Amino acid sequence: MQEKYLGIDIGGTKVMLALVSSDGLTLKRDRIETRAEEGPRKVVERIVESIKKTVGEVEIAGVGLGVPGPIDFSRGVVTLAPNLGWKNVAIVDLFSEKLDLPIYLENDALVAAWGEKTLGAGKGFENFIYMTISTGIGGGLILDGKLYRGAFGAGGEIGHMIIDPAGPTCGCGNQGCLEALASGKALARMGREALEQGRWPEGPSPEGITGSTITNWAKAGDQPSIEIIDRQARFLGLGLTNLTHILDPQAFVLGGGVMTAADLLLPRIKEAMEDYLMPGYAERLQVLPAKLGDIGGALGAAMVARDFGSKK
Amino acid sequence: MQEKYLGIDIGGTKVMLALVSSDGLTLKRDRIETRAEEGPRKVVERIVESIKKTVGEVEIAGVGLGVPGPIDFSRGVVTLAPNLGWKNVAIVDLFSEKLDLPIYLENDALVAAWGEKTLGAGKGFENFIYMTISTGIGGGLILDGKLYRGAFGAGGEIGHMIIDPAGPTCGCGNQGCLEALASGKALARMGREALEQGRWPEGPSPEGITGSTITNWAKAGDQPSIEIIDRQARFLGLGLTNLTHILDPQAFVLGGGVMTAADLLLPRIKEAMEDYLMPGYAERLQVLPAKLGDIGGALGAAMVARDFGSKK
Numbered sequence: 001m002q003e004k005y006l007g008i009d010i011g012g013t014k015v016m017l018a019l020v021s022s023d024g025l026t027l028k029r030d031r032i033e034t035r036a037e038e039g040p041r042k043v044v045e046r047i048v049e050s051i052k053k054t055v056g057e058v059e060i061a062g063v064g065l066g067v068p069g070p071i072d073f074s075r076g077v078v079t080l081a082p083n084l085g086w087k088n089v090a091i092v093d094l095f096s097e098k099l100d101l102p103i104y105l106e107n108d109a110l111v112a113a114w115g116e117k118t119l120g121a122g123k124g125f126e127n128f129i130y131m132t133i134s135t136g137i138g139g140g141l142i143l144d145g146k147l148y149r150g151a152f153g154a155g156g157e158i159g160h161m162i163i164d165p166a167g168p169t170c171g172c173g174n175q176g177c178l179e180a181l182a183s184g185k186a187l188a189r190m191g192r193e194a195l196e197q198g199r200w201p202e203g204p205s206p207e208g209i210t211g212s213t214i215t216n217w218a219k220a221g222d223q224p225s226i227e228i229i230d231r232q233a234r235f236l237g238l239g240l241t242n243l244t245h246i247l248d249p250q251a252f253v254l255g256g257g258v259m260t261a262a263d264l265l266l267p268r269i270k271e272a273m274e275d276y277l278m279p280g281y282a283e284r285l286q287v288l289p290a291k292l293g294d295i296g297g298a299l300g301a302a303m304v305a306r307d308f309g310s311k312k
Numbered sequence: 313m314q315e316k317y318l319g320i321d322i323g324g325t326k327v328m329l330a331l332v333s334s335d336g337l338t339l340k341r342d343r344i345e346t347r348a349e350e351g352p353r354k355v356v357e358r359i360v361e362s363i364k365k366t367v368g369e370v371e372i373a374g375v376g377l378g379v380p381g382p383i384d385f386s387r388g389v390v391t392l393a394p395n396l397g398w399k400n401v402a403i404v405d406l407f408s409e410k411l412d413l414p415i416y417l418e419n420d421a422l423v424a425a426w427g428e429k430t431l432g433a434g435k436g437f438e439n440f441i442y443m444t445i446s447t448g449i450g451g452g453l454i455l456d457g458k459l460y461r462g463a464f465g466a467g468g469e470i471g472h473m474i475i476d477p478a479g480p481t482c483g484c485g486n487q488g489c490l491e492a493l494a495s496g497k498a499l500a501r502m503g504r505e506a507l508e509q510g511r512w513p514e515g516p517s518p519e520g521i522t523g524s525t526i527t528n529w530a531k532a533g534d535q536p537s538i539e540i541i542d543r544q545a546r547f548l549g550l551g552l553t554n555l556t557h558i559l560d561p562q563a564f565v566l567g568g569g570v571m572t573a574a575d576l577l578l579p580r581i582k583e584a585m586e587d588y589l590m591p592g593y594a595e596r597l598q599v600l601p602a603k604l605g606d607i608g609g610a611l612g613a614a615m616v617a618r619d620f621g622s623k624k
Binding site for chain 2: 141143149150155241243246250280
């Protein structure tokens with residue numbers, strides 16, 4: 001009989017769960033609200049309830065847990081997760097109090113990357129970079145077939161690569177981070193700027209413009225929105241070029257909410273990369289949309305438990 | 313008896329050779345001119361002469377060969393080395409025609425990095441980035457204790473990270489690469505600009521200003537030159553910050569000709585990084601000068617042969 005693994009992906013607004021067999025088949029899934037404001041202990045309690053509901057009487061070989069980094073892996077502690085309001089949360093201990101199962105902790109971008117590697121668009125690649133483009137921009141590096149965490153568990157912060165020191169201010173305080181120029185937040189900002197410039201004489205109020213407003217309008221053929229996507233793609237192409245020159249991967253796998261506009265974005269990103277890349281790189285590099293959607297992190301967490309966890 | 317390894321580092325102007333025992337003791341060294349214009353076959357012939365002179369009757373367990381990348385490792389071919397004028401040079405075959413010894417080919421920045429890891433400033437680090445700052449800027453990544461080549465042997469091109477799309481044009485054709493902003497060439501350009509701005513009323517002709525002119529003047533206390541070093545250090549700090557957020561290393565080890573001004577550069581680089589880095593990174597990160605000087609590549613090549621090569 002195949003062993004079964006449980007994957008949990010804790011995000012700012014939702015927690016995704018997946019029960020996966022060792023050959024990668026999804027047996028069950030669940031989704032609950034995070035409600036981070038209730039504090040980590042309550043959040044874990046509700047996740048454990050969902051686990052019990054999802055797992056039932058099934059015997060579990062291991063649990064993979066994806067959490068926003070940076071992480072202190074030696075102590076099983078989430079050092080800092082602004083979108084959860086967590087600081088030094090001993091997440092493994094909190095789970096172990098309620099759950100008698102081996103827990104394997106991993107960075108959320110890395111579990112999503114491992115999901116794509118084992119079950120999605122990253123299959124067959126030993127070196128690829130998973131990038132999630134939503135409100136922010138995050139990354140998970142798969143290097144030489146392994147999860148790359150960085151020396152202190154804080155690698156993969158590719159959204160905070162500064163690519164224009166005169167650019168707009170980022171949430172991190174620097175100017176011109178890739179995230180400040182090409183995330184969902186950046187789309188919203190460029191949208192508000194376009195509105196102020198009178199690009200939509202009968203447009204909505206500035207507050208009404210979000211990242212998905214722009215992607216939706218662009219998909220519907222709205223010219224000012226397409227021009228904003230053009231600019232976003234240019235910055236993404238520059239960021240991926242930098243990562244290519246540094247890490248020379250086989251592929252990029254791009255996920256996150258902004259990728260609902262993949263048909264518009266991908267050809268433009270590739271065009272920018274062809275302009276920026278030094279000779280030799282572009283021909284062998286693939287830029288692909290992620291395949292697993294928002295359950296990808298939970299699936300990947302289960303596969304991380306399968307591939308790197310060990311039974312108690 | 314300890315085994316002995318030969319390291320060869322082929323650069324644009326000189327070839328360095330080192331005979332090293334397996335415990336890292338340098339037994340002999342040599343240096344010859346590259347004279348790349350004579351073509352790869354002649355260059356290899358003269359290196360083999362130097363090898364015979366250096367090695368004598370000593371039995372060699374392996375040869376490590378550092379060459380400018382990118383490299384096709386499966387075929388032992390240097391794909392493109394502009395500073396040697398080489399394109400698709402079957403360097404391993406050329407050596408094997410003349411030399412009956414196992415040859416281990418590696419990227420020149422990676423052998424230098426491995427030299428620092430085994431015998432220099434990188435000792436004890438499993439994750440560090442070696443950066444050479446001379447006419448250009450190159451890099452060798454040591455990740456999770458191993459040489460990181462990239463999927464196609466072309467990783468580590470950290471000098472071509474674009475950090476200012478409106479910046480000066482780089483040799484690669486892009487604008488605002490780190491190399492265009494912070495290399496020896498960039499020092500010379502900033503020097504010429506300062507001269508045109510009348511910063512040195514009794515200064516030399518613009519042609520007389522090189523990178524080392526500026527570093528030497530700065531070390532002597534010349535204010536306009538120190539201001540140029542300030543700007544260079546700011547760009548380097550930004551570049552190292554990007555690499556830190558992406559790869560979260562334990563250390564940077566900085567080598568190359570420009571590091572003769574390390575006393576001026578290092579504190580300024582660290583200051584810039586403290587400004588740019590997100591919380592948590594700066595305290596645990598070390599920025600160190602390389603220890604081995606221009607023999608480092610040859611020493612590293614010998615240690616690469618020891619650690620990764622295998623006897624025929």
